[in-house]
Amino acid sequence: MKEYDLVIIGGGSAGLSSAIGAYDEGLRSILIIEKDKFLGGILLQCIHNGFGLEVFKSELTGPEYAFRLEEMVKSRNINLLNNTIVTSIDNDKIIKCINDLDGIIEIKAKAIICSTGAMERTKEAINIPGDRPNGVLTAGLAQKYMNIDGYLIGKRIFILGSGDIGLIMAKRMTLEGANVIGVAEIMPYSNGLSRNIVQCLHDFNIPLYLKHTVKKIIGKANLERIIISKVDDDFNYIDGTDIEIECDALLLSVGLIPYNPLLEKLNIIIDPITKGPVVNSHYETSIKGIFACGNGLHVHDLVDNVTKESMIAGKYAAKYVNEQVNINDSFKMESGKMISYVLPQIGFVNEEVEVSFRVKTPLENKYIEIYQNDAIIKRVKKNFLLPSEMVRIHFSTSSNSVIRIGVSDA
Amino acid sequence: MPDLICIVCPRGCKLHVENDVVTGNMCPRGIKYGLDEVNNPMRLFTSTVSVLNGMINRVPVKSDRYIPKNSVFDLINEIRKVEIKAPVYINQIIIENCLGLCNIIATRNIMKRG
Amino acid sequence: MYDIIIVGAGVVGSMIARTLSKYNLRILVLEKENDVAAGTSGANSAILHSGYDPLPNTLKAKLNVIGNSLYDDICKELDIEIIRNGSLTIARNDEEERILDELLLRAKKNGVDAIIIDKDKVLELEPNITKNVKSALYAKRAGIINPFELCVGLMENAIENKVEFLLNSEVINIVKKDNYYVYTNKNEYITKAVINCAGLYADDINNMVCENKINIKPRRGEYLVLDHFDDNFIKHVIFTVPSSKGKGVLLTPTTAYNYLIGPSSNFVDSKDDVSTSKDVLENVKEKANMIIDNIPYKHIIKQFSGNRAVSDKDDFIIEESQPGFINVAGIQSPGLVAAPAIAVEVENMIKKSFKLELRKDYSPYRKQVIRFNRLSKVDQQKLIDENKQYGNIVCRCEVVTEAEIRDSIRRSCGAKSVRGVKIRTRAGFGRCQGGFCQSRVIKILAEELNIDVSLVDYDKLNSPVMKKLGK
Numbered sequence: 005m006k007e008y009d010l011v012i013i014g015g016g017s018a019g020l021s022s023a024i025g026a027y028d029e030g031l032r033s034i035l036i037i038e039k040d041k042f043l044g045g046i047l048l049q050c051i052h053n054g055f056g057l058e059v060f061k062s063e064l065t066g067p068e069y070a071f072r073l074e075e076m077v078k079s080r081n082i083n084l085l086n087n088t089i090v091t092s093i094d095n096d097k098i099i100k101c102i103n104d105l106d107g108i109i110e111i112k113a114k115a116i117i118c119s120t121g122a123m124e125r126t127k128e129a130i131n132i133p134g135d136r137p138n139g140v141l142t143a144g145l146a147q148k149y150m151n152i153d154g155y156l157i158g159k160r161i162f163i164l165g166s167g168d169i170g171l172i173m174a175k176r177m178t179l180e181g182a183n184v185i186g187v188a189e190i191m192p193y194s195n196g197l198s199r200n201i202v203q204c205l206h207d208f209n210i211p212l213y214l215k216h217t218v219k220k221i222i223g224k225a226n227l228e229r230i231i232i233s234k235v236d237d238d239f240n241y242i243d244g245t246d247i248e249i250e251c252d253a254l255l256l257s258v259g260l261i262p263y264n265p266l267l268e269k270l271n272i273i274i275d276p277i278t279k280g281p282v283v284n285s286h287y288e289t290s291i292k293g294i295f296a297c298g299n300g301l302h303v304h305d306l307v308d309n310v311t312k313e314s315m316i317a318g319k320y321a322a323k324y325v326n327e328q329v330n331i332n333d334s335f336k337m338e339s340g341k342m343i344s345y346v347l348p349q350i351g352f353v354n355e356e357v358e359v360s361f362r363v364k365t366p367l368e369n370k371y372i373e374i375y376q377n378d379a380i381i382k383r384v385k386k387n388f389l390l391p392s393e394m395v396r397i398h399f400s401t402s403s404n405s406v407i408r409i410g411v412s413d414a
Numbered sequence: 415m416p417d418l419i420c421i422v423c424p425r426g427c428k429l430h431v432e433n434d435v436v437t438g439n440m441c442p443r444g445i446k447y448g449l450d451e452v453n454n455p456m457r458l459f460t461s462t463v464s465v466l467n468g469m470i471n472r473v474p475v476k477s478d479r480y481i482p483k484n485s486v487f488d489l490i491n492e493i494r495k496v497e498i499k500a501p502v503y504i505n506q507i508i509i510e511n512c513l514g515l516c517n518i519i520a521t522r523n524i525m526k527r528g
Numbered sequence: 529m530y531d532i533i534i535v536g537a538g539v540v541g542s543m544i545a546r547t548l549s550k551y552n553l554r555i556l557v558l559e560k561e562n563d564v565a566a567g568t569s570g571a572n573s574a575i576l577h578s579g580y581d582p583l584p585n586t587l588k589a590k591l592n593v594i595g596n597s598l599y600d601d602i603c604k605e606l607d608i609e610i611i612r613n614g615s616l617t618i619a620r621n622d623e624e625e626r627i628l629d630e631l632l633l634r635a636k637k638n639g640v641d642a643i644i645i646d647k648d649k650v651l652e653l654e655p656n657i658t659k660n661v662k663s664a665l666y667a668k669r670a671g672i673i674n675p676f677e678l679c680v681g682l683m684e685n686a687i688e689n690k691v692e693f694l695l696n697s698e699v700i701n702i703v704k705k706d707n708y709y710v711y712t713n714k715n716e717y718i719t720k721a722v723i724n725c726a727g728l729y730a731d732d733i734n735n736m737v738c739e740n741k742i743n744i745k746p747r748r749g750e751y752l753v754l755d756h757f758d759d760n761f762i763k764h765v766i767f768t769v770p771s772s773k774g775k776g777v778l779l780t781p782t783t784a785y786n787y788l789i790g791p792s793s794n795f796v797d798s799k800d801d802v803s804t805s806k807d808v809l810e811n812v813k814e815k816a817n818m819i820i821d822n823i824p825y826k827h828i829i830k831q832f833s834g835n836r837a838v839s840d841k842d843d844f845i846i847e848e849s850q851p852g853f854i855n856v857a858g859i860q861s862p863g864l865v866a867a868p869a870i871a872v873e874v875e876n877m878i879k880k881s882f883k884l885e886l887r888k889d890y891s892p893y894r895k896q897v898i899r900f901n902r903l904s905k906v907d908q909q910k911l912i913d914e915n916k917q918y919g920n921i922v923c924r925c926e927v928v929t930e931a932e933i934r935d936s937i938r939r940s941c942g943a944k945s946v947r948g949v950k951i952r953t954r955a956g957f958g959r960c961q962g963g964f965c966q967s968r969v970i971k972i973l974a975e976e977l978n979i980d981v982s983l984v985d986y987d988k989l990n991s992p993v994m995k996k997l998g999k
Binding site: 087089100103124126137138141149220225 | 757800801802803804805806809826828829830831832905908909912913916917918919920921924925927959960961962963964966967981982985986987988989990991992993994995996997998
Binding site: 041042048051052053063065066067068071150151152153154179180197198199201202203206207387388 | 418419421425457460462470472474476486487504
């Protein structure tokens with residue numbers, strides 16, 4: 005059986021970045037296992053620009069960002085195993101994986117980083133009533149067909165969900181000759197970056213129907229029509245607001261969910277809000293020596309944050325292997341009313357903790373406040389906060405009482 | 415005259431531009447953005463080009479500089495005419511001086527198939 | 529000219545085709561959709577009922593019990609997964625316990641091995657059952673099967689035994705002259721006998737040519753599917769006592785270790801309407817919550833619905849309605865489990881009007897199906913050594929290999945669409961519903977079928993997923 009100090013499952017932005025973090029902390033016995041032929045994960049199909057402003061101080065496209073990370077990994081001589089799928093991890097950190105050259109491989113690791121990314125929320129998961137024709141698919145899958153294979157998925161397209169993937173696909177499909185009829189968003193505000201609202205919708209006069217959702221899918225072999233409807237504050241359909249739209253494709257951009265069947269089999273503790281593993285500020289899960297980072301841990305909007313987070317995960321995985329981790333006292337971290345989640349969920353005393361969180365609704369002129377023992381230990385002013393933009397803040401404390409992250413008026 | 419969302423920072427001020435006068439901005443950067451968007455909106459162009467004999471059939475490309483927003487469809491038509499043979503390398507010029515606006519360059523390495 | 533034309537390739541049509549394929553008969557099966565099991569047979573509870581439920585002395589009762597017993601051989605011959613996990617029909621109050629006593633009597637009359645067990649024993653067998661349970665009817669011979677695999681296996685074997693099978697062939701008229709003239713949307717055929725297994729459309733087929741008309745009404749059942757998360761959450765098929773609307777909401781594991789919850793039961797207007805609705809599924813959940821505690825709905829990966837063919841008669845219609853025209857209609861529950869016995873009934877009818885000779889080269893077996901994910905590490909490695917395509921996992925969620933997918937396309941009655949691959953291999957049935965694997969499945973289909981990816985269908989004919997860029 006092969007042995008490595010650190011095995012990283014997933015060679016996308018998180019996996020590559022964590023490998024760099026571990027290597028730079030001194031670890032040398034590292035293996036990245038990647039299911040595809042190429043490294044880079046989902047970045048390879050994100051051919052638009054806007055990546056790397058923070059990490060590389062450049063405006064890069066997805067493939068270019070992936071290439072930079074790949075070069076950094078290759079220049080460090082980190083071991084790679086491509087075209088290989090991990091089918092199980094057991095409690096002794098024995099990883100079973102399969103490829104067509106080596107067959108079944110078992111690898112023993114001292115530490116494991118799970119960076120298996122996220123999957124898209126499916127049409128079945130959101131249960132749009134109606135028929136099951138061809139032509140209803142997730143925006144990311146349509147993006148793969150378009151950008152990797154060079155095929156459209158329809159000529160008259162409607163998009164459900166105004167998250168960035170949906171907006172980007174609205175522009176992409178329009179450029180490639182499709183008619184994007186509109187985007188429906190169930191919330192009263194869009195989930196995407198305003199830059200994308202402008203450059204993907206306004207540029208092409210694509211209407212955005214806020215507080216609307218798809219009520220029915222109609223079509224036998226192929227999608228023929230959809231019915232969209234306005235919803236009230238409780239997301240119930242409002243009578244008399246139905247609009248019937250003829251289209252041959254409905255793209256769903258309704259969210260990403262961390263994809264961790266390997267960890268779930270180990271009965272790891274999963275956070276019901278993020279849907280990813282609960283981790284401490286070393287990005288270690290509830291199983292010692294198993295770490296998680298990237299979209300497989302919680303869904304990110306900027307790949308730069310994935311890199312920052314994953315480098316920290318890699319660093320601590322290396323420290324874990326080298327038994328250099330001080331087991332300090334730990335404290336729980338909780339989110340206040342206006343915050344949907346905080347991550348990590350556990351911090352260590354007398355250590356810098358880097359927290360990520362998202363607000364539940366768009367807010368303006370607020371203080372982010374970190375509470376402990378009924379006192380504010382840190383406060384940062386933010387002029388504007390959006391649910392679609394993850395906020396990162398760092399602090400440290402010497403107390404092990406519960407930390408609460410909240411928002412208050414400025 | 416148009417209403418725009420400023421995208422210079424996440425605040426997203428709603429700008430109104432009339433006769434080259436910008437209102438609604440909360441900072442001076444919005445004035446430049448508003449005027450540029452109305453008089454000369456520019457975008458970075460990204461798309462894919464067909465590849466022959468490569469590990470995959472499309473190479474992602476971009477314009478090597480910002481180009482006028484209104485010429486995106488013309489650029490699409492130009493890159494549709496092109497089929498490039500693998501291998502293709504990052505930053506390789508796929509179309510030189512496309513429509514006098516920019517070079518179209520590859521943003522990914524595509525190796526030969528087989 | 530054919531001896532027999534079978535209309536419909538659901539479980540009944542496929543079973544009859546396979547059963548009759550052992551004889552020297554020229555048989556043609558006409559299916560209007562793009563695959564087997566496209567109707568009710570592809571959207572049901574997948575249960576092999578023990579047979580306590582149908583009223584004694586009905587065809588339903590008789591054929592349920594006989595059919596159940598025939599499945600072991602069929603599954604062995606055709607390498608189809610079957611799990612005899614047994615069923616528990618629970619009673620939560622006095623009234624329900626009274627009904628259980630009736631069901632026990634019925635079981636005895638129908639020749640079904642069933643006993644009533646007390647609360648403690650029930651909870652021992654199924655710890656997650658509602659604590660309100662008082663007792664249960666336990667039928668050991670109930671089981672679960674993969675209905676897609678069943679229909680595919682039956683038709684594959686029939687084809688290997690020289691049955692002809694045409695997809696996308698809708699029968700639009702039948703005229704009786706000296707023989708039966710069967711007209712489809714594509715062609716016309718002459719046959720001595722017609723066997724009508726057209727499910728929801730059996731009335732249309734019958735009414736084209738028979739004097740006595742049949743009327744079929746669609747009754748819809750909607751289901752929820754939970755992803756596999758714990759093989760021990762529920763082990764048996766769990767029923768509540770039946771009502772006039774049917775067996776009611778049940779919960780069961782599937783052969784893929786998912787969990788099925790449902791069905792609802794409402795008559796609908798259109799036979800084609802297999803849409804799902806939020807309200808109905810909420811109702812299914814409410815009922816399910818009264819059967820099993822703490823159902824983890826966060827694992828829901830799919831909703832689907834199927835329509836049952838409900839005729840005017842309470843019982844199955846299996847009869848030679850006029851010389852040479854056999855109706856097998858109104859096959860609602862327990863149609864799936866009864867199918868082998870239904871086929872034997874039809875075989876006996878055919879024996880009366882045809883001089884039957886056994887074919888010398890008949891084989892009841894089909895080639896073994898490799899289910900890679902179920903195999904031991906040693907067996908998996910052996911396979912990869914022989915064929916490296918077993919080392920390429922295409923569907924991550926269900927762990928399905930490239931070799932299995934190619935095989936599913938190459939066999940007789942092979943997959944021709946994305947859905948075809950899905951129902952034969954489970955690729956795309958998992959939590960991501962094809963998000964990761966669909967593009968590879970399409971490429972493999974294109975290679976195997978020697979067509980461009982833009983011609984690979986999602987499900988029905990002419991439903992391509994990938995469309996060429998315009999110029």
